[in-house]
Amino acid sequence: MLDQDHTDSISTAIENAIETKTAVHITAGNSKSFYGNSCDAKPLDVSQHRGIIDYEPSELFITARCGTPLKEIESVLREQQQMLQFEPPHFGENSTIGGTVACGLSGPRRPYNGSVRDSVLGAHIVNGLGDYLRFGGQVMKNVAGYDVARLMSGALGTLGIIMQVSLKVIPMPAAEKTLCFECSRTEALQKMNRWTQMDVPITATYFEQNMLYVRVAGIESTLHSLKQTLGGEELVDDNDIWTEVREQQRAFFNDPAPLWRISIPEDTNHAALFDNCVIEWNGGLRWVKSNTSDNEIFSVAGAAGGHATLFRAEHKKTNCFQPLPPSLAKLHTDIKRAFDPHNFLNPGKMYS
Amino acid sequence: MNPSSDIFAIFENCLPSANILATVEKLRPYECDAFTAYKSLPLAVLLPESRQQVINIVKRCQRENIPIVTRGAGTGLSGGAHPITNGILLNLSKLNEIYELNPTLRYARVGPGVRNLAISDAAEEFGLYYAPDPSSQIACTIGGNIAENSGGVHCLKYGLTVHNLLEVTFISAHGEEITIGNHCYDYPGYDLPALMTGSEGMLGIIVEAKVRLLPIPQNKEIILAAFNSVEDAGAAVSSIIASGVIPAGLEMMDNAVIKATENFCHPGYPVDAAAILLCELDGYEQELQWEVEQIEQNCRRHKATSVSKAKNKSEQELFWKGRKSAFPAIGQLAPDYLCMDGTIPRKHLAHVLSQISELSQQYELPVANVFHAGDGNLHPLILYDANQENDLARAEQLGGKILELCVEVGGTITGEHGVGIEKLNQMCVQFERTELDQFERVKTAFDSNRLLNPDKVIPTLQRCAEFGAMHVHKGELPFKDLPRF
Known part of the structure; x- marks a missing residue:
């Protein structure tokens, strides 16, 4: 497929949508179409609007159109020994950079190097009025006007179609190694909580079935010394584990029960409700397989100071995000209206 | 009744009268923040001691239609906390308590009036610190840091305020208390902490913040x-x-x-x-x-x-x-200086510095340059003498040209100091009208009656037209609907 600028055709599609008062459901690679609430609207495929527009390794940024395949971006960065800091999940062959930013999902590296929104430097969007707007830029520091570019991350396309995005990139570590520790869930949480207070280059943590996996990064001598400091056994063949964790390909994820994503304070004692789980992010991210009612899960996650998301489920989803308090919910409605007054963009995808 | 006693009457049930300053001599210290080129006096300065007093004041202002400018330590360099003559200045420096330090989850929960450096000082016993370090960190407060998305010298590796802020509690323009963010790795809904950070007091009044603490580097x-x-x-x-x-x-x-x-x-x-x-x-x-x-x-x-x-x-x-x-060293070279704050892609540094040197000669004012080179944030310091006729005007024109140059090479008019009142004209250069209109609609979503720091950051259509440096996109003339003379 050729790199092409489809700004005009996307703008025309939005103008038509406005004229005919027909809402659109923004799509591209369909790799993350399972995520968020169901959206009954006419599909608008933006995958043709693709191509890397600018990449300057020494300036630490990349700018690409929304439909650019994520794997293409990662491959171009890898050639220069660089990477996206948030190690995004692909969840499919056709994952695009626009969808990645719109979903705002980060992978195993997130607690140590930052999230999707942390790396957003700028974005061009088309809002629900059909205006083509540019916010932020390609530089690390930019405080001119409100940070609308970052607001697009995780907004699931409900505030605007991300036409192109500029992201901060970082150097790849010289090398990485995985250490594993056989321990209980409680011990694993204690270990991870202790390490977060130390100045050590850990870049991922994952716990399942009495085994804690820890990825460390650095030059060879650093890795050697980290093994002394942290302990554990070196995982000899560690090529695939972090891909499997990121892409949810571990056996745990095969269970047909609904998959919940529970984001809670790292030191939260594990609730019985969340017993069937795996843990990432120092304890801050817990993936739970459960048939318990939505409300009960929202309530337990909320009481712990966090939030829950119904991530994958067989049935059609209508309320998969943690309910917001009334004043905050109203603010969300007002912000949505500020960008998309007629509710043309991904209606109901996030909150209805 | 004189205007000053009116003010006491309006706010008497909101906060103790001793915390209301309304005489000229008491207002004088608040006539500007660290952007000192312009000065004006507010109707009154209010110094609430509690969140409830802030709520009382905001509700009262909403009823009386009185604009509110929020201020911390007043160290801002772009006039974000510059008083409005028909409004009050809400000084939050008394909300200066560190409520909680959590070493396990590595955060500090603080009032907006807590000084930036005081957070690191308090966290030191746990081997932790707060990374953003604007040069004014000994005096500037965390509320102001959030309002301006303050940077510092360690941004390239550790990020700006926005990367180190976990949660904000603010009082809305209608007096409601709203908390956004949390101390997890993400939160449900829109990324409102990102929107609030750097919004220069125009979207809400910050009364509490949770900030990320990091382990102090060992080497x-x-x-x-x-x-x-x-x-x-x-x-x-x-x-x-x-x-x-x-x-x-x-x-x-x-x-x-x-x-x-x-x-x-x-x-x-x-x-x-x-x-x-x-x-x-x-x-x-x-x-x-x-x-x-x-x-x-x-x-x-x-x-x-x-x-x-x-x-x-x-x-x-x-x-x-x-x-x-x-x-301060540059301050010894001339009676006054203007500090610019553009950011540029680093590869254009040599070109930009040589252009600045030419502009400096053209405007006959010396310019010294300090540069956060890692992240491309340039601080040209324009030396002038405010007592010389036209010196300030020339310095501002030169500063404006430098910022326009930053935009021209793909950068921005402000990296970390904010727009405030100082860079309103350059906002017309960096943004098109549709983009400024989007900012306006965001503002309205939070503050429909435009009481919070009005007339800052987002220039009006008329101002851009008068400035005459409008952004021309794809050769189209902007502001077609305005008459030309």
Whole structure:
């Protein structure tokens, strides 16, 4: 497929949508179409609007159109020994950079190097009025006007179609190694909580079935010394584990029960409700397989100071995000209206 | 009844009358923030001592239609906390309590009036610190840091305020208390902490914040490299970044600043150098030594005339002292200076500096340059004398030209100081009307009656037209609907 600028055709599609008062459901690679609430609207495929527009390794940024395949971006960065800091999940062959930013999902590296929104430097969007707007830029520091570019991350396309995005990139570590520790869930949480207070280059943590996996990064001598400091056994063949964790390909994820994503304070004692789980992010991210009612899960996650998301489920989803308090919910409605007054963009995808 | 007693009557049930300042002599210290070129007095300065008092005041202002300008320590450089003559100045410096330090989850929960450095001081006993370090960190408050998305010298590695902020509780324009964010790795809904950060007091009044604390780096090195040209120094910066090292700090100073600081506090800078780089590295043991070698090699490859590593902690402090004294040192060269704050892609550094030098000659005002080289944030300091007729106007014009130059090369008019009132005209250069309109609609979503810091940051259509430096996109003339003369 050729790199092409489809700004005009996307703008025309939005103008038509406005004229005919027909809402659109923004799509591209369909790799993350399972995520968020169901959206009954006419599909608008933006995958043709693709191509890397600018990449300057020494300036630490990349700018690409929304439909650019994520794997293409990662491959171009890898050639220069660089990477996206948030190690995004692909969840499919056709994952695009626009969808990645719109979903705002980060992978195993997130607690140590930052999230999707942390790396957003700028974005061009088309809002629900059909205006083509540019916010932020390609530089690390930019405080001119409100940070609308970052607001697009995780907004699931409900505030605007991300036409192109500029992201901060970082150097790849010289090398990485995985250490594993056989321990209980409680011990694993204690270990991870202790390490977060130390100045050590850990870049991922994952716990399942009495085994804690820890990825460390650095030059060879650093890795050697980290093994002394942290302990554990070196995982000899560690090529695939972090891909499997990121892409949810571990056996745990095969269970047909609904998959919940529970984001809670790292030191939260594990609730019985969340017993069937795996843990990432120092304890801050817990993936739970459960048939318990939505409300009960929202309530337990909320009481712990966090939030829950119904991530994958067989049935059609209508309320998969943690309910917001009334004043905050109203603010969300007002912000949505500020960008998309007629509710043309991904209606109901996030909150209805 | 005189206006001053009116004010006491309006707010008497909101906060103790001793916390209402309304006489000219008491208002005078608040006539400006650290953007001192313009001065005006508010109706009153209110100093609430509690969140409830803030709510009382906001509700009262909403009823009486009185604009509110929120202020912390008043160290802002762009006039974000500049008073409005028909409004009140809400000073939150009394909300200065550190409510909680959580070493396990590595956060501090603080009032908006807590000083930036006080957070790191309090967290030190747990081996933690708060990373963003604007040069005014000894005085500036966290509420103001959030409002301006403050940076500092360690942004390249540790990010700005927005990257280190977990949760904000604010009072809305209608007096409602709303909490956004949390101390997890993400939160449900829109990224409102990102929107609130850098919104310059226009979306809500921050009454509490949770900020991320980091482990204090165990090892640190500082390298000083001198160059015969700014081009060489700029090339060295690019090659350092491309080599895969992310320094904790990477600062550049030009000859004017080198001489001024050496004269001011004797940090041992080479006064004959055209530019120096100051590079701070922190990291894990052996890793750090490898990084030091990378920096030294890259500086030498780009014709550094000298490269030296600070021998001990006191020399490290001395090297930094020079950089941190740059502004007061420049202050000794002229009665007044304007500090600009553009950000540019680093590759355009040499071009931008030579253009600044030409502009400096054209406007007959000297310019000294300090540069957060790692993240492309340039601080040209324009020297002038406010007592000379037209000097301020010329300095502002020159500053405006420099910012427009930053936009031209793909950068921005403000990296970390904010727009405030200072850069309203340049907002017309950086943004098109549809974009400014989108900002307006965001503002309305939070503050439909425009009571919170009105007339800052977002220029009106009329102002852009009068400024005459409108953004022309794809050759289309903007503001077609306005008459031209």
